[in-house]
Amino acid sequence: MKENYEAVIGLEVHAQMLTRTKAYSNDVNEYGARPNTNISAVSLGHPGTLPRMNKKTIEYAIKLGLALNCEIAEHQYFARKNYFYPDLPKGYQITQDTTPICTNGHIDLKMKDQKVKHVGITRIHMEEDSGKSIHDVDVHDSLVDLNRAGTPLLEIVTEPDLRSGDEAYTYLTEIRQLVRYLDICDGNMEEGSLRCDANVSVRKRGAEAFGTKVEVKNMNSIRNVQRAINYEIERQIEMVENQEEIAQETRSFDAVNMRTISMRTKEAANDYRYFPEPDLQPLHVTQEDVESVRKAMPVLPNALFEIYTSSLNLSEYDASNIIASKPMAMYFEALRLHTSNYKAAANWMNGEVRSYLNQQGKTIEEFPLEPQQIAELIELIDEGVISNSLATQKVFPKMLEKTSASARTIAEENNLIQDSDEDSIASTVEDVLKQHQDEVDRYRNGERQLVGFFMGQVMKKSGGKVDPKAANKMIRKKLEA
Ligand code: ADP
Ligand code: MG
Numbered sequence: 365m366k367e368n369y370e371a372v373i374g375l376e377v378h379a380q381m382l383t384r385t386k387a388y389s390n391d392v393n394e395y396g397a398r399p400n401t402n403i404s405a406v407s408l409g410h411p412g413t414l415p416r417m418n419k420k421t422i423e424y425a426i427k428l429g430l431a432l433n434c435e436i437a438e439h440q441y442f443a444r445k446n447y448f449y450p451d452l453p454k455g456y457q458i459t460q461d462t463t464p465i466c467t468n469g470h471i472d473l474k475m476k477d478q479k480v481k482h483v484g485i486t487r488i489h490m491e492e493d494s495g496k497s498i499h500d501v502d503v504h505d506s507l508v509d510l511n512r513a514g515t516p517l518l519e520i521v522t523e524p525d526l527r528s529g530d531e532a533y534t535y536l537t538e539i540r541q542l543v544r545y546l547d548i549c550d551g552n553m554e555e556g557s558l559r560c561d562a563n564v565s566v567r568k569r570g571a572e573a574f575g576t577k578v579e580v581k582n583m584n585s586i587r588n589v590q591r592a593i594n595y596e597i598e599r600q601i602e603m604v605e606n607q608e609e610i611a612q613e614t615r616s617f618d619a620v621n622m623r624t625i626s627m628r629t630k631e632a633a634n635d636y637r638y639f640p641e642p643d644l645q646p647l648h649v650t651q652e653d654v655e656s657v658r659k660a661m662p663v664l665p666n667a668l669f670e671i672y673t674s675s676l677n678l679s680e681y682d683a684s685n686i687i688a689s690k691p692m693a694m695y696f697e698a699l700r701l702h703t704s705n706y707k708a709a710a711n712w713m714n715g716e717v718r719s720y721l722n723q724q725g726k727t728i729e730e731f732p733l734e735p736q737q738i739a740e741l742i743e744l745i746d747e748g749v750i751s752n753s754l755a756t757q758k759v760f761p762k763m764l765e766k767t768s769a770s771a772r773t774i775a776e777e778n779n780l781i782q783d784s785d786e787d788s789i790a791s792t793v794e795d796v797l798k799q800h801q802d803e804v805d806r807y808r809n810g811e812r813q814l815v816g817f818f819m820g821q822v823m824k825k826s827g828g829k830v831d832p833k834a835a836n837k838m839i840r841k842k843l844e845a
Contacts, residue, residue: 365605371597372565372574373526374486375589377539379518379549380493380557381424387492387516388415388458388644395555399509407514409454414643421516422465422649424548425490426657428518429466431542431664432485436654437465442641451495451508459491459519461638465649473534481531484523491517518549524563524574529590529597536560536586541665545690553585560589564596566604575600576610580624583617592617596624668693676706685714691728695735702739705746712738716756720764732767741771750775751782754828784831786838792830793838796821807843815839 386393389406405413429436443461469485495510520539526532540558543549551558560583565575580596583589596615603610615624665687672683686696692713699709717738721728741759744750749772750759762774775781783789796818797804807814818839822830 366598366601368569369566369597369601369604370569370571371527371593372524372567372577373528373532373593374524374563374577375520375522375526375532375535376561376563377520377536378493378559379428379520379539379543379551381421381516381518381548382550383418383420383424383516385418386514387418387421387490389514391514393515394511395557397511399507399511402511403513407510409452409513415458415641417644417647418516421490422647422653423657424516424546425465425488425518426649426654427546427548427661428520428543429469429488430654430658430661431546432466432469432471432488432520434466434469434485434488436649437463437467438649438651439463439646440465440649441646442644443638444641445491445636445638447636449494449497450506451497451510451513453495453510453513457492457494458641458644460489464489465647471535471538473531473538475531475534481526481534483525483531483535486521486523488518488520491519493517524565524577529593532562532593533586533590536589538665540586541688541690545662545664547662553583556584560586562589562593562596564593564600565610566597566600575604576612578610578612578624579614581614581616581627584619588617588619591622592624595622599624663697665693672706672710676700678706678710682707682710682714686710689728695728695731699735699738702736703742705742708742708745709738712742716760733763737763737767737771744771744775748784748831749782750780751828751830751832754780754782757828779827780829782831783826783829784834786834789830789834789838790842792822792826793818793835793842796825797842804843815843818843 381393383393385391386407389404391404391407392402394402406415426436440460440463442458444456445459445461446456448455464487466488467486469488471483471485473481473483475481493512493515495508495513498507498509501507522535526535540551540553543558544551549557553559562580562583563577564580565577567573567575578596578600580592583592600610611626612630614627614629616627617624668687669680669683672678672686673680687693696709696713699713700706703709717728717731720726721731741755741763744759745752745755754775758778758780759771759775762778763769763771766774769777800818800821803814803817807818815836819832819836822835822839823832
């Protein structure tokens with residue numbers, strides 16, 4: 365029955381911009397400050413105060429618009445969206461109604477099955493956040509914190525192009541990665557600096573007309589957006605199957621019970637009575653403005669992926685793992701200037717370095733070793749000076765304890781330099797064979813797999829310092845002599 369239906373999904377994302385001050389005042393824009401301390405007459409909406417445009421927000425909007433292949437509007441004005449709410453002291457929100465700064469963009473999602481999913485971006489506009497009503501701190505009263513009032517937001521609206529919770533998940537992951545690379549939003553869904561409303565409808569497969577859409581809010585993680593959408597798709601299909609009518613409504617995601625519940629129906633919808641904001645001048649963005657932002661664009665994840673998989677020959681898996689976090693990618697960018705063994709560099713980043721960070725609960729910015737030090741370690745392995753296993757088990761951990769010493773010094777001080785001297789390997793192998801005469805006989809009677817046993821013994825005897833390839837060759841040579 366499910367196979368006969370298709371879901372249609374459009375997402376509205378709000379991203380809080382990482383500007384120092386708010387959208388239309390000098391109030392500090394920061395998360396987690398004591399309630400009602402980052403406020404002034406402007407964010408409190410006192411009569412007679414005037415908003416003043418924060419230029420940084422325009423630059424950030426253009427940055428995102430360019431990254432999402434949008435057209436940037438030359439002439440824009442701001443609008444007032446009127447509604448009453450205790451955390452909106454002005455009684456209206458300043459937004460862009462009919463003239464969004466960015467339109468007609470798109471993003472191409474790389475899906476797990478290697479397919480590319482094209483998603484249209486209808487618009488991106490600038491607006492301001494409201495304050496915050498807090499209902500779960502005081503037993504008797506609702507509290508209002510106006511620190512967030514006037515925080516600059518970008519709202520990113522997609523075309524109804526998405527078809528599954530999976531696609532929505534991938535879209536949000538890429539949008540979050542993008543805003544982080546652009547350094548315009550911290551992308552933290554738990555703290556609400558990135559929020560997503562999902563519009564979901566279902567239709568019979570093959571049908572052209574869309575079904576009635578339901579808007580779902582209050583998901584505090586990308587995973588929960590996916591869950592809410594999946595729940596909603598099932599609920600709606602069941603309703604259609606039972607010939608029930610789907611109400612156009614807003615629903616809230618309940619993360620405890622993993623379901624959506626009705627908040628309000630469209631009949632009760634607000635009429636916002638938009639009109640042009642008379643206190644802000646119309647905005648004129650010139651071609652030069654756009655070009656100067658374009659020139660200053662940082663490197664984006666797509667471009668890095670292209671370089672890593674083609675020029676550096678990394679696997680798509682390795683490349684995406686590094687690129688997933690911008691600070692990780694920036695570390696790798698520095699590392700690759702000091703080594704040409706990119707594969708090894710990626711292995712170190714995704715392997716030992718990552719597990720150290722996970723164990724210590726640290727971020728790569730707190731990683732104590734310089735990229736040059738990792739590059740030197742890779743070089744020592746490539747030159748056969750230390751074995752790969754001693755490098756990971758002994759040298760790397762000791763480098764982390766004594767971060768000022770070079771990899772070579774550590775290897776020398778701890779007597780970890782690999783033995784590739786033929787005479788010395790030969791004598792270790794001979795010792796081992798003498799001590800295990802039984803196994804030698806069995807080997808000579810055809811139990812060839814015993815070579816692994818001898819390798820183990822040789823490694824043990826040498827403290828792991830013998831070059832394994834040379835040791836393997838020597839063992840066979842002596843056994844077959
Ligand atoms: P509204 O006026 O209710 O906000 P919009 O037309 O602005 O609706 O669309 C809001 C979001 O809903 C957009 O992301 C859009 O792609 C999506 N959307 C519109 N119609 C549908 C539908 N029938 N099913 C799912 N999503 C839809
Ligand atoms: Mg809308």
